[in-house]
Amino acid sequence: MPLRDLTPKLLGKNLGNTAFAFKGYNVRNLGKTPELLAHPRYGAILERTLIEASEICSDVMGAPVDLVARVRTRHVETLADYHESIMLVIAAELAQIEILREHFGIELAEANLAYGFSMGELAVLAATNVLTMRDAVEIPLKMSKDAAELAQDVTLGVIFSRSGKMIDRNKVRDLCTKINAERQGVIDVSTYLSPNSMLLLGQGDTIDRFKKRLGEISDERIAIRKNSDKWPPLHTSIVWQRNITNRSQVLMQQIQSGFTAPAVPLYSMATGDFPYDGTNTREIVGRWIDQPQRLWGAVDTTLARGVKTVIHVGPAPNIIPATFKRLAANVEAMAKSGRSRMPVQTLSRMVERKWLAAMLPKRVNLLRAPTVRHINLEDWLLQQEIDHENHTTTAAARESADSELTSASA
Numbered sequence: 001m002p003l004r005d006l007t008p009k010l011l012g013k014n015l016g017n018t019a020f021a022f023k024g025y026n027v028r029n030l031g032k033t034p035e036l037l038a039h040p041r042y043g044a045i046l047e048r049t050l051i052e053a054s055e056i057c058s059d060v061m062g063a064p065v066d067l068v069a070r071v072r073t074r075h076v077e078t079l080a081d082y083h084e085s086i087m088l089v090i091a092a093e094l095a096q097i098e099i100l101r102e103h104f105g106i107e108l109a110e111a112n113l114a115y116g117f118s119m120g121e122l123a124v125l126a127a128t129n130v131l132t133m134r135d136a137v138e139i140p141l142k143m144s145k146d147a148a149e150l151a152q153d154v155t156l157g158v159i160f161s162r163s164g165k166m167i168d169r170n171k172v173r174d175l176c177t178k179i180n181a182e183r184q185g186v187i188d189v190s191t192y193l194s195p196n197s198m199l200l201l202g203q204g205d206t207i208d209r210f211k212k213r214l215g216e217i218s219d220e221r222i223a224i225r226k227n228s229d230k231w232p233p234l235h236t237s238i239v240w241q242r243n244i245t246n247r248s249q250v251l252m253q254q255i256q257s258g259f260t261a262p263a264v265p266l267y268s269m270a271t272g273d274f275p276y277d278g279t280n281t282r283e284i285v286g287r288w289i290d291q292p293q294r295l296w297g298a299v300d301t302t303l304a305r306g307v308k309t310v311i312h313v314g315p316a317p318n319i320i321p322a323t324f325k326r327l328a329a330n331v332e333a334m335a336k337s338g339r340s341r342m343p344v345q346t347l348s349r350m351v352e353r354k355w356l357a358a359m360l361p362k363r364v365n366l367l368r369a370p371t372v373r374h375i376n377l378e379d380w381l382l383q384q385e386i387d388h389e390n391h392t393t394t395a396a397a398r399e400s401a402d403s404e405l406t407s408a409s410a
Contacts, residue, residue: 006375006380008104008105011104012106015106016111016112017112017306017308018309019113019309020124020310020311021117021310021312022093022120022121022127022314023120023315023316024089024116024117024120025086025232027229028077029077029089030071030074030315030316031316031317032378032382033071033315034071034074036095036099036381042103045098045099045102046095046099048095049091050068050071050091050095051068052091053087053137054066054068056087056133056137056138057084057141060141065083070088079148079151082151082232083148086140086141089120089315090119090122090123090126090137094126094133096378097127097313108263108264111264112265112306112307113264113265113266113267113274113305114127114128114266116269117269118293121266121268122136123136123313123314125281128262128263129260130257130262131255131257132256135256138251139251139285139289140234143239143242144232146239146242147232147239150232150241151233153185154230154238155201155206155226156199156226157200157201157210157211157224158225159172159199159222160197160223160225161196161197161218161220162222162223163221164196164330165196165220167197169189171217172198172217175216176189179209179210185203187200187206188200188201188202189236190233190234190236192292192294192295194323194327200224203238207226210224234289235289239289239290244289245289248285248286248289252286258285259278259281261277267301269293269294269295269298270284270287270288270294271284271287271294272294296323300365302372303366307372310372310373311375311380314377314378317377321376325374331367
C-alpha cells in the first residue's frame with residue numbers, strides 16, 4: 001500500500017498493532033524539520049516547541065540558542081554545537097507527536113509500545129509526560145561539552161560477522177577489557193545491533209588494535225568497518241573519564257518530575273525490558289548514560305508483540321529503520337534459499353497462528369520482519385497535506401486501503 005493511502009483514520013484505528021520508534025542523535029539531525037516549520041498547518045506547533053526548547057537550552061547552557069533560526073537557515077551541525085543538536089532532535093520529536101495528536105487525533109498512549117534509541121528514550125519520557133522537557137534534556141545538555149570534547153579522539157566501528165553467524169558478546173567485551181588494560185585508550189560496545197553485529201566506540205587507535213585481534217573472538221569471518229565521523233561516547237565506559245555517570249545521577253536526584261509511569265508500554269534500550277513503573281525513572285536514566293543500547297532487543301520485542309506498523313519519529317530517522325531493513329532482507333534471502341523457497345507471506349501467516357507459533361522456535365517471530373510496515377512520520381505528515389490539496393487519492397482507493405490494512409490486522 002502506498003504511503004499516501006495510509007489515511008489518518010486507518011492509522012489511528014490500528015494503534016494497538018503499532019510501535020513508535022524515536023531516533024537518537026546523529027551527525028545530521030535536520031531532516032524535514034524546515035518543511036514542517038514552513039507548513040501552514042503544522043508550523044505553529046513546531047515553532048512553539050522550538051521556542052520552548054531554545055529557552056531551556058539557553059538557560060541550561062548559559063548562552064543564547066535560537067533553534068527556529070537554526071532550522072530556517074538549515075544550519076550545518078558540528079560538535080561545537082552538539083548541545084543544540086540534542087535539543088533539536090528532542091524538540092522535533094515532541095512536535096511531531098503533538099501534530100499527530102492535535103491534527104489527527106492520534107495518541108501515542110494508545111500504541112502497542114514505544115522506544116527510543118539513545119536520546120530518543122528521553123524524548124519518549126517527555127512525550128508521555130513522565131518527564132518535563134527540561135528534566136528530560138537538562139542532564140545530556142549539562143554533559144554535552146564534556147561528551148563533545150571526548151568525541152574528538154573517538155572512532156566508531158561496526159563489527160559484524162561476514163558469515164552471518166552470531167558474535168559472542170562476552171568475548172567482545174573481554175577483548176575490549178584486555179585492550180583497555182594496555183592503558184592506551186578505552187574501547188567499549190555502545191550498541192547491540194543484532195546477534196551478529198554491534199557498534200564499538202574507541203579512543204585513539206583502539207579500534208585498529210581490536211581489529212588485529214579479531215581471531216581471539218572467533219575463527220569465523222568477522223570484520224570491522226570504521227566510520228569517519230566523530231561521535232560523543234555516550235553509552236560506553238569512556239564517559240567515566242569525565243565522571244559523567246556520577247554527575248548525571250546526582251542531577252537526577254534534583255529533577256521535579258519522574259513520579260509517574262509512562263502511559264504507553266516503554267521498552268528501555270538501557271535495560272532491555274519494560275522497567276519504568278513510576279518509582280524508578282531516576283535510576284534507569286542514570287544507567288542510560290553509560291549502558292550499551294540494546295537495539296536488537298527492541299526489534300525482537302516489536303516483532304514478538306505482533307506489531308504490524310512501526311512509526312519512526314524524529315528528523316531523518318536512521319539506525320532503527322536500517323536495522324529492521326537488514327533483518328527483513330536477511331529473512332527474505334533465507335526464504336528464497338533451499339528447496340522449498342517458501343514465500344515470506346506464508347512464513348508470516350504461520351507465525352500468526354498462535355497454536356503453531358507456540359510449537360516453533362522461540363525467535364520465529366523474526367520471520368515477520370519483511371511484512372511489517374515502516375512509516376517515516378515526517379514524510380507521512382507532509383504527504384497528508386499533499387493529498388488534501390491535490391486530491392490525489394479517491395475515496396474508493398481510501399476505502400480499499402482501509403479494508404486492506406484492517407484485514408491484515410485482524
